[in-house]
Amino acid sequence: MTVPVLGPAEIEAAARPGLVLDAVRAALIAHAAGRTTVPPPTHLNFPAADGDCHVKTGWIDGSDDFTVKIASGFYRNPLRGEPVNHGLVCVISAHTGRVRAVLDDGGRLTAWRTAAAGALAGHALARHDARSVGVFGTGEQARLQVRWLAMLRPVGPVLVHGRDERRAAAFCDHLAGHGLSAAPAPAAEAAGADIVVTATPAVAPVLDADAVRPGTHVTAVGADMPHKNELPPALFARAGVIATDDHEQCLHHGDLAHAVRAGAVPRDADVPLGALLLTPPDRTDTAVTIADLTGVGALDAAVASAVVRELLR
Template structure:
């Protein structure tokens, strides 16, 4: 029997937003309760090409599969008409060790699970009446964060801040086509929104802590390698609540870790993100809250297993 290699079109047929959101939420909750196996990620950097790669593995305990995922980001690619992100997921049976399938999806599931995790945490931690969204970044993930958050709550205006005005305008046009009201914004304007999401490969903070208003929630999703840093330590020092998707990962290469090393917060100042998805959050209206998301391998495993299970129902040879 040949190894099934499933492309992005096959994955899209079954990876509905509800499947992705549910699998991501359930896996983060399981991870918060210690019901996962997640080794440290492997990182590679390619400075000559402005690129990076991370390899993540993981399993939700008692799940049928584990996964090994390769995800790349080469940030000059868009100038050559290529996607900035790519990757694949290898799904392996946790009972036999045999490779069940390779999801050669071009990084689709990674992009969607990142969008789902960001949307779920932003929705859970923001004020119930928060409507304005500030986005830092102009790439695919910037669009996805706004799009997926809009699946969970109404968004009044999206304020897009990017280093390149033309790309900020282009993203606003994409969001407008999706039915969202969006406009380019300065860094100060975007940071003053009710909800802020940073989606960049920045190596220095992209916003100032004093531009963030009381009552704001901020989610950082771009600091997935040790050399990256989106949120200033002073912002985490202001936070009444800090959520991390993986405590040790975020200490090692998240914005939380940068804040700890700067002495802005203590190493035990964070709360597992999954706990905040499991139990509704009671937050003071004026509190600043922060989520630091670095990507958890067990979420990749849960989502890939869910996708493969649905594919197998439709196409038995994928099982």
């Protein structure tokens, strides 16, 4: 039997934001409850090319499928006129082991499930009246984080901090095209927003802990390998709630890992994000909250399976 290869156009048509958000939310809750199988991811690093690659797999108990995903990020690609992210997802029957479909998504499903997880975390952990958003990073994922969060709650203004002023301005124009008010901002101003999102490949903290105001929520999505780091350990020491998508992964290669190694917080300082989606934390208006997201294979499995159901039914 020929295995169907589903291309980007088909996948984009099927992967509606509501479908992705529902799949990611259910997968995070299942993962928090211990109802998933998620082996440690494999990482490849290509320093000479400023690139990296992740191989992740996962299964949710009782699901018809499991997945194996290859996702790469090569950060000089825009200079060549190419996207930063590439990849594919292989969807395999959990009953027979037969490959059901290959999703040639070019990294889109990874980008969308990351955006969905960040949006769900920000909506659940931020104050009810939080509106302003500070964004560190000007790439595709930074844009998606803001746009998907805006699907769940009112957002604005958006303060964009990036190393390249032209890219920051282009980012603001992009958000304006989606009805969001945005302006470039220095790091201290962006860090002072109600909700702060970091979506960079940084290897050292991109914001100052003292610039983050009481009551702020911070979502970090960039530290997905051991050498990467976006948040300073001192910020974790201030946090009233620390949520992680996967405890062990975040202890190995998330921002939490750097905070634990620095002695800022103990190893068990975090709470599963999925548990907080079911029962939001009882936070005060002055508490700093953090979501450290490293990407979980069970989320990839949930989203890819949902897309395959849409396309092959």
